[in-house]
Structures are given as structure tokens and as C-alpha cells.
Amino acid sequence: MSPVNYVGKSLPRGDAREKVTGRAVYINDLKRPGMLYGKILYSQQAHARIKNIDTTKAARLPGVRAVLTGEDIPDIPLGFMRDNRPLKKGKVRSYRDEIVAVAAISPEIAAEALELVEVEYEPLPAVFTPQDALADGAPLIHELDARNKPVKSNKLKLPWRLICGDVDQARGKSAYVAQGRYRTTWVNHCCLGTSGVIAEFDLNRNLTMYSITQIPYLAQNDYLAALKAMGLKDSQVRIRCQTIGGGFGSKLDTHCYEFIAILLANATGRPVKIQFSREEEFLAQATRQPAIMEITQGCDAEGRLTFRDVHMVLDNGAYTSWGATTPSVMMVPISSLYRVPNVRFVAESVYTNNLYSQAMRGYGNPQATFAVESNIDQLAEEAGIDPVEFRLLNANQSNEITPQKFKITTCGLSECLEKVRDSLGWQQHRKAKAAGETSTGYKARGQGVASLIHVGGGARVYRSDGHGMIMKLDDFGKLKVFTGAVEIGQGVDTVLRQMAADSVGMRIEDVDIVSHDTDICPWDVGTHASRQTFIAGNAACHCGREIRRKVFELAAGQLNRDPEELDMFDSVVYVRDAPREPGQRLPPADSGDRIPLAKLLRKAHFSTGGTMVMAEVFYDPPNQMLDREFKGNLSCSWAFGTTGVEVEVDLKTGHVEILKYFAAHDVGASMNPMLLEGQVYGAAVMGSGYALSEEVRLREGRMVNGNFLDYKMLTALDKVPVTPIIVETFDSAGPYGAKGVGEPGCVPSAPAIANAIYDAIGVRLDSLPMTPENVLAALKERFPDS
């Protein structure tokens, strides 16, 4: 590999200028010739039979080109349990259910047409909590399963059960045991760009989707299945991703509105765009999975963890998306955060008439870590051990295998804990607290920490964790990198450019990324699991090596040397051992020991029997799918981190202010510190919002705060004073030593803040969000007399 020139440097994002000047084309900006506008009518009932839908008036409205209901479309089962349909037929199961779709020549006419639709419902009893849904005689949300067999219960046939060692025996032998019950709620991804798509058929009935998906190649598969159901079995699908205004997991599934756009485009023969309003984004987009979590942990007399026992009930909502599979990642911290030999984790998902959930940054990990890390503080207190010392005592170490059979190759957890402890001034704070100096008047200060483990080297959640990449050198000496990775704001294009330039030995100005188009770019399983820096980065290293090999073969003839004698830097091929001026990496320009890449490639193209230089790689990492017992080395490397916060709680109002926020992350190696810190800042604010203020509020299934006024996403003024601390462990599996860091930052925020609140006021907040009202209520319950 060539010398490192760009990797590790804080280079600005390649798309920064386009985005800040408004030049970047988001789906909101895009129009196609002859395009129609689609709009969706959602249910007005939580659970009801659809007796009749009268669309006559809507269809007659001038400018309307198509009106569709569930009765007008073929059966297109959606979601991994195949329990959802683009437009619902027969009955609705939640307020977010799509029942009618209209395409018209303007969005206003489409909206007016929806107002003319008359729907008659026959309301059914509804259930809004898992407990009610599991009660005897509860109404069934789905009467039939995916195979049309009658079901008996609202419980999903998805038994999550991980058993390592013997929890019951370990419990009996534990010196200290702590128990807790924790609860998290629905939150929205709040992507600044709302959902949207344009579906367009050409005259050969091939479909192009102008899209914002994170999973273009899996989405292609879903759309092809829909086309087949529509009788278009020979149609092809091309996906062209636009500039994406935030992903965070919200685009990891294909959604009803995308299929509705396809159906409307097919019905009208025109391109159809569906663009969500913010209100619609709140109403119809699936959220983070809420969870009710019971946890018990124990330790021996010295404080070493003996067991961890977790039981969860998940409110699945009315349909399944990836939310129902988040226990697969909840297992990661439950089995493997700190060394704990005996683990039991059981989770069940239950249908209700609420919103359904999907992937969201951390994929279940923030929920599980809230329970685990809050409960670790409880246990440390039981054992009379300082919470940081307790964690250090139990911290994972490099070269160990966890009970779930994860191979921890490198682990910077202890270093993260120590750095956060020292940055916070943990010992000074302890002393000040003992001296009664941390509370003054009606304000009390507290400190808390929480750690995380997450996949850092891809995640084999599908049979493949693969990534295809093609590199092409042109005769101007420019390198095009064709990748299946999707830029969703995380900065993958910039980091790939750095790694590609260094792996070949080129100037970064000569390297461009070509992506976001399934017709042009090779296959990739998706932009998820914090995997692209690791996976696409490894692909870039492999592919770059192949380009170098081919270039050196070409140059060998030109420079009269063996390929092994050559090297490349700054887009110039040179003889490695050639004489050169002091301090110069390259031999003198007139020496005959060097040749610019552009010149070399022109000679290769413009000569008889010429050649071109391209390379391709399909990188699929050596990680494992979880087996039947949910065990196996899911990821090639594991990311760790610790967040430490100091808060000040107003004892009279319950308001929590974050005074200090240190986020230490074992990232393997930092590819671009500026972008990395950007990920940490963003994740810290997202995690703090999850902890303190964000909550989709449902009353009997109906959302009461579906807008940015009432949904309290934190603002720039709600300053979370984040200080990122980068810990480098240089994992040999990663490109240049890197691990993924896209999701981890938001994982430990809530428990760190909850632990700090406990330290400040002696009250443990066990439900998110920890709003001032909830904090004050908890204070009053704990100290009724003050």
C-alpha cells in the first residue's frame, strides 16, 4: 500500500459547498416532465372495518388522473412478516393506515380530491398497550398470518431468546443483585428532508425510482416483487438516489408510499411524485421501537458481574418493519457489554393499534443500553463500589470472546472510561459531593457515565455483508470509484475518496465517487450498521491495490523496470529507489524515473493493442450470521465507547441542564477527525433529545404532537456541550485500522444522563424522556415531604 497522505486528515465534506449554497438536488427539488403528484388518505380510525369507500367525487375533480383504493390493486405484501399492504383493504389497524391514493396534475388538486373521498367505517375495539393486546379476549389486529392461517393471539411469532450459561444458578451465588424496570418510547428520526419518491415507467414498462433509500439494491428486489404482482414480470428497476436529507435508519425498509407511487405511475402512465409534509412524516413514518424492559444483574463480593437477566415486551404497532427485529441488536449490549458470563434475554413483540417501528440509529442498542447501564449503576451502589471503578473492573478487553461468541479483537473500553472519568473531574466531584458542595439552593449537580458496545466491522444480518466496487482510471489520470454505498449525510463519499486516493497513491483532486445509481454502481447490501467506512473502505483498499498492480505493469515497460520496483504518489508513478533531491518523495521530473499517471494512461489507450485500467472487487467480510441460538461473531470488529456527563437539576422545576458532555469512542482509527467529530456531535444531540425531550405522543393511537412545535427535538440553543474524545486501537480488520462509528454516539446518552440525574438528586428516572415534569414528579414521589 502507498504512503498515507489523506487518511486521518480533517478534510471538509465533498458535498458541503453544494449543500450550503442550496445547489444540492434533494427529492423535494426534483421534477420530471409530465409528472403528477400523488397524495395519500390515511385512516380516521385506530381499528375499524372499511364498510365503503366512495371515490366518485374525487375521481371527477378536474385534474385528477387516478384514484386507487385497496380494492383496485393487486396483493403486494410488505414488511418482513408480509403483514402490510400499500393500501389497506377490508380493515384499518392504525391511524397511519393508507386507504386511498390520488394522482393529480398539482399537489393542491390531489389534496382537494382526498377531501372529496367518503369513507364509512365500522369501528372495532382497539388495543393500545402490549398488556391489553395480550389480555384474554383482546381483539385480534391480524386475524390471519402471512400464509392465511388463522392466528390466536396478537403476539408475533418471533421468539427472541438468548441463553448463555446458567443465570439462575449464578443468581444464587451472587453477593449483590439489583433489579430495575425501564421504559422507552416512540421517537421519530426527524430527518430534515421529509420522505419522497418519484416513480417513472418508460415505454418498455421499466421502472425508474428517484429515491432516497439507504438500501438501493434490496429496495430493487422489493420493487421487482411488486411489479411481478402487478403482472409486469419482465420489467426492470433502476434506482437513482438523490441527495438525501438524513437517513438514521428511516430508509432501511421500503415503505407503503413508495409502492403507492409505483401503482399510481402504472395507472396513469406518467411519472408520479409523492412528497411528505412534515406532519405526514410524523404520522406515517415508522419510529424507533419502544420497549418495556425488566433487568436483573448480579455480581460477586468483589464486584465482578455474575449474570444479566433481561426480559422485554415490545409494542410492535399494527404492522412489522425492522423494529420487530431490533432485539437482534439489543442482544449485543445485553450479552457483551462488560464481561458477564451468564446471560438470559427474552423478548416478545406484540401487535397493537399503535404506530409501528423500524430501524433507527443504534437499532435497539440505545433502548437496551438504557436498561443495562442504568442497572449497572444500581448494582454498583448495592455493592458499594464507585460506578466508574465497577465498570473498569468488568470492562471488556482485547482478544476475548463474549458469551454470545463475539470475538473482541481490539477494545478501548477501559481507556474510554478512564479518559471520560478524568475529563469530568470525577474524583473532585466525588469529594465535593461528600462535602455537600454539589448542591446549592435549589440546584444540584451530578455526574454519570455509561458505555457502549456496537458492531464496528460490518454486521452479517443478511446472508451477505458484501460490497461491490469498481475503480476506473481514465486517460486524464482521474480515478472514478463506483460504489454501492449511499451518502446519507454520514460522510462516506469523503472518507472513501481519502481512502481510495491513498490506497492507489493519487492526489485526492484526481479521485471522484460515483454512486446512487443501481444501473451504474455495483451491488451493496445497504447503508446500515455503521458499516460503510469499514466495508466500503476495505473494498477501496482491495480495489486500489489492484489498480496499482495494473498501473505498475503498464509503467514497467515505459520506465524499463520491474513492476516491483515501482511506487506511486501524487498521481505519479516512480522508481522507488531512484535518486532524488533531499526532502523530495519523487525523483526529479526530467530524470526518466517517473511518469505521470495521465501520460501513462493516454499511452495505454492510444496505442495499437491498447488497454485500459479498471479493477473490481466484491468485499464480503469474514463475519458470521447469528446461529439458531443467536450466537456467532456478527461483526469483524467491535466498537466501544463511554459517555460521561455532568448535569445540573433544578429541584423546583425538574429542569435538567447538561453542563459537561464527554464522548469517548474507540474508533479503531480516525479516518477524518472533523467528520468523525461531526458524527459524535450529531449523535450526542440525538441521544440527548431521546433522553430529555423527544417523544411521539399517542392518545388512543392518535398522534397528538406530530409537528416540530410539539415534538421537542432539541435546538441549537439547547446546547449540549459535547467534547469528543477519540481513542484509537488500530484494528487490523479495518481499512487503515478503522471501525464504524455512525451509530454508537447516541447509544449511551440516555443512561449517562439518567445516572447523572440520580447522582444529583437521588432519584432514578426509569422512563424516557426525562422531561422536567417527569423529573419533578419523580422527585415528589421519592421525597413527598420536601
Next chain:
Amino acid sequence: MKNIEYFKPTTIDQALRVKQEMGREACYIAGGTDVLVLAREKKLDCRALISLRRIPELAGISLQDDVLHLGPATTLTDILENGEVARELPILHDAVQVMGSTQMRNMATVGGNVMTAASSGDTLGPLLCLDAVCRLVSPGGERRVPMDEMFVGPRTTAAEPDELLAGLEIPLPAAGGAISSGAFFKLTRRAAMDLALINVAVQLWVNPDRATIAKARLAAGVAAPTPVRLKQTEEELVGAPVAEATKEQVAIRAIGRECRLRDSDRCSAWYREEMLRVLIPRAAALALERMGIAV
């Protein structure tokens, strides 16, 4: 929002004429930060909008004979940046500072806040405490309505349909050597872009002895269907030692007698009550602190 006529008068007379012709079918719009929200929610019941942004005499801040004349179309940003407001009316400055965001303050006007008359309107408590007067003009002439008589019901003012808010007059609290200051607190779930869960405004005048209260004004928002002044408490405080205004007991009494708190999706009544108990004393203490009086 389609098929809405848009008028752009440049004088008050032109605006009044359009309004007179169209009656309830026309609606005034200044910054649009309330009107456009209603329109988007399809709650705006009119077919014409009369913009007040091009009428110069409606905007601006000037001081004459110890009275601050505040044009209703003055933006919140202009109020925030006005030195006299910051110096003489900290109670109003406090309120404007925590309204919306920079972009919204650049659009929103103080007159809009008054005429929307939401119980949560952040300038309303301060204007009540400052004994501001509204100048309402109509084709029939002009009348002056004390702020205290403006808020007659939920989102309803004393202005007749043909009347336009043409000016706000605020007598300077410290006129004639009086010792006075005020403070405003707003309780929100985040630091910006938020509506008050409750808000509290307190303006105090103290006697030359600096130990007893000469006059008090207390107001609360989202504590009742309209912004309310806590008049009984104001009267009881006259002549009392300054520390009395900062006592929780005083706040508790005021809440019991003069507020009507309710549960909503945004906040529960018990928490609102609890916060009034906390914020009334804190606002009073800050007002005293601003006069250099420690309690």
C-alpha cells in the same frame, strides 16, 4: 391557501377601507407567523388578507414625554435591539428574547402577538404589567383601550371587526423618579422555538425607602383562557415589605384565587401550578435584584 386575495395598503386609511368593504371576509396580516400557521391548519376563515407591512406609521419605536410609542407592526427583532426597551422595560426585553427563533423574530410583530391574543402570548404579560394602552382606529375614529381590557376571551380581543390596532403606548415605569423594574420568565421544554407551558411577568415599584412596595403588577400566561393579571395579589402587595413579593405563599394564594389551570397535551395542570409557584417568586426576586434590592 388558494384563491386568497392579497391587499397591500400603504396607509392606515387604505387598510381600514378594504377591511370595511370586506368585513369578516378579510383578515389583517403583519408578520404572518400566526396567520399562516392558521392557514396551513385550514383554520383561517377568510378570502382576503390585508398586509400591514407597507404602512410606515404602524412600525417603529419612539419615546415622547416618558411614554414609549410602540408601533404594532414593529418586529420582535427591532424591539429586542432597541436600547430604550432594554434599559427601561427589561420585562418586555426578557419576553421578546425567548420568543421563537431569530428567523421568526425577524417576521413576527408585537401587534400580531396582541391581536392573536393567545393565552401563551409572551409579550402580553409584560404589556399588562406595564399598563400599556392600545390605540384602536376605525373609519369612525379612534379609541384607547387599556391592555387590561383587551383580552376578553380565548384568542379574542375587545377590538371590533372594523378596528385596527394602530399603536401601543407604554408609560415608562421609572417616569418621574419612580423606582421600578420587572422580569419575565417563560417555562418551555426547550431553549428556542417553543411556546410557553406557562409564563410569568412581574413589575414592581418600590417606595423611596426601598423596603416597601409602592405598586405591583403580576401577570401569568396559559394560567387561564386569557392572559391574566393577578389583581388581588397586586393590591395586597401595596405597602408590604419587598420580600413579600418573593414568597411562595403569596404565589400559592394568587394561583388559587386568580388562575384556572388545565391539563393539555403539552403539560399537565399540576405541573403548571407547581411552576407558577416557582416562577412568580423568581420573577419578583429578579425584578428586585434589577433595582439593586437583595431579598
